[in-house]
Amino acid sequence: VITGAQGTTSITVTASSSPGTISVIAENGCGFSTASILPVAVTGSAPPVPLAIKGITQVCANQNEIEYSIGAVNGATTYTWTVPAGWNIISGQGTTTVKVKTGTISGSVKVAAGNGCGASTAQALAVAITNAPEQPLAISGILNQCAGTTGSLYKIAAVPGTTAYTWTVPADWQIRAGQCTTTITVTAGKASGDISVTATNDCGSSKASTVAVTSATTPSPTPGR
Numbered sequence: 001v002i003t004g005a006q007g008t009t010s011i012t013v014t015a016s017s018s019p020g021t022i023s024v025i026a027e028n029g030c031g032f033s034t035a036s037i038l039p040v041a042v043t044g045s046a047p048p049v050p051l052a053i054k055g056i057t058q059v060c061a062n063q064n065e066i067e068y069s070i071g072a073v074n075g076a077t078t079y080t081w082t083v084p085a086g087w088n089i090i091s092g093q094g095t096t097t098v099k100v101k102t103g104t105i106s107g108s109v110k111v112a113a114g115n116g117c118g119a120s121t122a123q124a125l126a127v128a129i130t131n132a133p134e135q136p137l138a139i140s141g142i143l144n145q146c147a148g149t150t151g152s153l154y155k156i157a158a159v160p161g162t163t164a165y166t167w168t169v170p171a172d173w174q175i176r177a178g179q180c181t182t183t184i185t186v187t188a189g190k191a192s193g194d195i196s197v198t199a200t201n202d203c204g205s206s207k208a209s210t211v212a213v214t215s216a217t218t219p220s221p222t223p224g225r
Contacts, residue, residue: 017042046118047076050111053125060203061104061129065090068109069097070123076113083109084127104129132204133162136197139211145188147217150176154195155183156209162199169195170213188215 004012013022019041026033055068070079081089081098084107092098100109106129110122141154156165164180172189186195196210 015040015042017045044075044115044117047073047113047115047120049120050079050113050123053109053111053123055109055125055127057125057127058130059102059127061102061131063102063203066100066102067097068100068111068125070111072096073113073120075115076120077115079111079113080119081109081111082122083107102127102129104131130161130201130203133159133199133201133206135207136165136199136209139195139197139209141195141211142213143211144214144216147188147190147215150187152186152188153183154186154211156197158182159199159206161201162206163201165197165199166205167195167197169193170215173215188213190215190217 001014001016002011003014019039021037021039023035023037025035050070050073053068053070056066059066068081073079078094079096081093083089083100084103084105086103086105087107088101088103090099090101106127108124108126110124112122113120136156136159139154139156142152145152154167159165165182167175167179167184169175169184169186170189170191170193172191173193173195174187174189176185176187178184192212192214194210194212196208198208199206
């Protein structure tokens, strides 16, 4: 299809899938010239859209060496990858496999297949950033204990995105049940100190939430007179 400049010494065209000839004649008021003819061949077309991208769709912020890949596309000689803002392609640009460093923003990993005739529409894979959990809210429980008291509970509200909780207690206290959960059962020791808890997932641990606890022993009875 001639798309522009018919009647001049240059034309623009859109090629089809069939070979043929391009010809031009010159004319004036006295007649027409013999045609000048140029045979043209069709060497191919832009590649098709790549098939689905393979890779992790839930990733940690600032995680390194995450791999994304596609199968080879017929007729493609290169591949152009793009990643969300703040991410970096570490290696593999131009190939079927890239390694990336994630950023802090969710988005899409995309790839288009290309050759000398153009580029395909991009294939996309939505990816979401997961962060380490937020710091747990205040720990609730009895703050002044008698040494040896058992069965006391300390607890926090669940923290979104957390897979486990890590509790610590003063040196001679004991956690009887609930480690890794939002509620622990303890036996108080003689030492005062802190009870603390952190929330954890595959992307890291939160800051600790801490509460101070004191312990007292029962005084010895006063000897009789």
